[in-house]
């Protein structure tokens with residue numbers, strides 16, 4: 001079972017993301033996916049919510065973003081930003097794996113810089129496969145991993161296949 005990092009570590013990481021997001025705006029990565037209004041998105045390992053907030057703006061009021069993190073500070077931070085910005089289409093989930101979402105109801109899962117941290121990544125991939133619609137997208141990046149490792153780790157159980165590599169992310173499809 002995974003454990004959240006310390007509060008101080010989480011706050012330090014969140015501070016760093018502010019600079020990262022200025023240099024590399026989250027919307028640029030999301031634009032590689034082709035997100036449409038009305039989509040339902042899960043941001044798995046959302047951290048302080050950089051991608052959850054950007055995704056919520058792209059899917060609009062008819063869509064929904066589920067922001068999931070193991071760390072309660074991540075959940076608080078997403079709720080706080082959403083409330084300050086008047087964003088109502090984000091729901092937060094505090095969990096280390098189980099999403100509690102229905103089978104086959106999600107259009108896109110975002111899995112950014114989280115996979116390398118997972119103690120049991122195959123169990124998480126199985127859960128993501130369960131909640132995604134047929135042929136829908138797992139958008140992946142992890143700067144701790146090399147391309148070959150990413151593709152073999154995500155495709156080895158034949159739950160996902162590589163569709164394409166974009167500039168900032170890998171697009172896998174649910175098999």
Ligand SMILES: C[S@@+](CC[C@H](N)C(=O)[O-])C[C@H]1O[C@@H](n2cnc3c(N)ncnc32)[C@H](O)[C@@H]1O
Pocket residue numbers: 002004005017044045046047048049050051068069070071074095096097111112113114117118119
């Ligand atoms: C490096 S941060 C990335 C945050 C965000 N995806 C981003 O790119 O801005 C990794 C996040 O994954 C979360 N995390 C680690 N293990 C997890 C698990 N088993 N389940 C859910 N979240 C987890 C951490 O708490 C942290 O917020």
